[in-house]
Amino acid sequence: MELGTHAGFIIASYALCILTVLVLVAWVRIDKANQERALKELAEQGISRARRVHESR
């Protein structure tokens, strides 16, 4: 489609929004992977919530 004389401003706006959303999605996904890895490492050392719940009973 034809975006006219101000196409550069329109494309830059949408490109920036797409980039910002991609950064946000990458942030939540990487953060999730980091936390899950940390929980897994703790579980391998025998430190887990399941054990704590068991101990408290």
Place this chain on the structure above:
Amino acid sequence: MAFWDYANPTRFLRLVQVVLPWLIGFCVLAFAAGLYMAFFTAPEDYQQGNTVRIMYIHVPAAWLCMMCYTVMSISSIGTLVWKHPLADVSAKSAAPIGAAFTFMALVTGSLWGKPMWGTYWVWDARLTSVLVLLIMYLGLMTLWRTMDDPIKAGKSAAILTLVGALNLPIIKFSVDWWNTLHQPASVVRMDGPTIHPDILWPLLVMAVAFTLLFFVLHLMAMRNEILRRRVRALRMRAASVSRPGTAAATAQPAE
């Protein structure tokens, strides 16, 4: 099961697991419809020409940056008044998302302003108050990172968030209270929208898409924050076991 039962983080995580795929699906569909309407069905504006298409991302981003701060303010009340286990998690998780939407609103507004107003920036009340909102978001994110104890950080951030909420009516009514270059409200008005339906509908669909995107990202970020607090609590427990007597202030909210 009552709504308040979801204050239990484990139940909340189970709910997120069920709801998230549906929200992501609706969000993708809403963006597909909104972008199609924005570029293929919406006409050019008689004054703005094709630059009106920037409005389909600028306006929803501007709405969402205020909505996100409203969510943080409500969460802050939950932290201070009810000490709701997920309230602080909600507020902390929303801040980076709100900052991103505010950044989008400012930059897309600037890119629209250059061809329409002849300038990227002007220190008028609307633009300046939104810039203050971005600074508030960044300040709150910094505050959360500077304190080790999430309970203390959450309380301090909640107070600062509620003080900053005074900026929300200033942003909304700045175009009415002061003589600004920014145009007055044209959608949310007492006498109804002043925009033609051909332009209004794509705008509303994009607003729905942005709102769904916010909820998707917010739920994902809240899930991460709950996991982070679990990791912290378990590490503190491990440290207290290896050094008896250093004891166990391990219980965290939303652990």
